[in-house]
Amino acid sequence: MTTVPNHAPVMADVAKVAGVSHQTVSRVINGMPNIKESTRQRVEAAIKQLGYRPNTAARALVTRRSSTIGIISTESGLYGPTSIHRTVEDAARQAGYFAGSVSLSSVTAESLTDAIDHLMRQSVEGIVMIAAQYEALDVIRHQDPGVPLVVVEGDLTRARFAVGVDQHQGAYEATSHLLGLGHPSVSHVRGPLEWTEAEARRQGWEDAHRDAGREPGSLHLGDWTARSGYEAGRRIVDEGAAGAVFVANDQMTIGLMRALHEAGLAVPDDVSIVGFDDSPEVEYLNPPLTTVRQNFHEVGRRAIAVLHAAIAGEDDDLPRLIEPELIVRSSTAPSGRRP
Helix, strand or coil, X not given: CCCCCCCCCCHHXXXXXXXXXXXXXXXXXXXXXXXXXXXXXXXXXXXXXXXCCCCHHHHHHHHCCCCEEEEEEECCCCHHHHHHHHHHHHHHHHCCCEEEEEEECCCCHHHXXXXXXXXXXXXXXXXXXXXXXXXXXXXXXXXXCCCCEEEECCCCCCCCEEEEECHHHHHHHHHHHHHHCCCCCCEEEECCCCEHHHHHHHHHHHHHHHHCCCCCCCEEECCCCHHHHHHHHHHHHHHCCCCEEEECCHHHHHHHHHHHHHCCCCCCCCCEEEEEECCHHHHHCCCCCEEEECCHHHXXXXXXXXXXXXXXCCCCXXXXXXXXXXXXXXXXXXXXXXX
C-alpha cells in the first residue's frame, strides 16, 4: 500500500504512487498525446488520491496556454446580467479555466477598449462580453482583440461569436398569451433604447400584434428599474384603456403593479400583466407573476462551450440561440373577467 505524504503533494509524489516517471506525469497533466490510456488512468488516479494540484504557472510555460479567460460585464445590478455573469464563471471553472473579470460602471467605447486591453495584459485566451448595448457591439465590430470574443445577447447577427436567449420569441409568446386571452391589444413598457435586448422584445410585442391582425397598444419607455415601471403605470392608468400590459423585465413590473394598486385597479381582474426574466421574487408577488423565463445556466454553459471551441480552432455544434419559456401564473386572466 502506498503511503500518502504528510506534506503538500508534488509531482514526484504522483509519479511514485502511479509508478511512472516525473516526465510522464507532466505529460498527462499537460494533455500531451501518445500516452497509453492505462498509464493516463493510473496518473489521474494518483492525482485524485493525493489531492495534487498542478502548478498553473509551470503548466503555462509547458503548454504555452494560460487557461485564463476574461469576462466583461456592467455594474448594473440587474438580475439578468448578474445571473449570466455568475453562470459564465461557473461554466468556465467546470471547463478548467480561471476567469478574470472587469466590471464597467458605464458602457462607452473608451471603457470597453480599456477593459479588453486590461484582460489581454493578463494573457487571457478568450473573452466573454456580457454587455448588449449597441455601443458595446459597435466596439467589437471595429476591434480585433487577437483572441476569440463571445458576446452574450440575443441577436446572433451582431457578432461572430454570440450566444443568448431568443428575446424576440419570448416577447412574442408573452404578447400572444395576452391576446389569446381575449385582450384586444397589449400595452408595452420597454427597456432602454440603447439595449439590443429591449429592442428585440419590443419587436416581438409588435410582431405578435401584426400576426394576430391587431393594432398594438400604447408604448412606454422604461430604464429597467421599478421606478420607471411605476411611472409608466401611472401613464397607463391615465390612458384608461389598458386591460393587458407586457413589461420588458420583472423589476419594472413591480413598479407597474404598485401604480395600478394605487389607482384601485386589480391584477388580473382589471389589468393582466406579463413580465420578463422570472426573477426569484416574482413567484411570491400578489398575485404571482406570469413571466418569461430565461435559462441563464444554459447561456453560461453554451457561452463557454463556444469560447472553448473557438480557442481550440474548432467548430462547436451547439445551437447559439436558446429558447425562452413562458411561465403562466396568476397575473393574467381572460379579458372582461371583472363582472
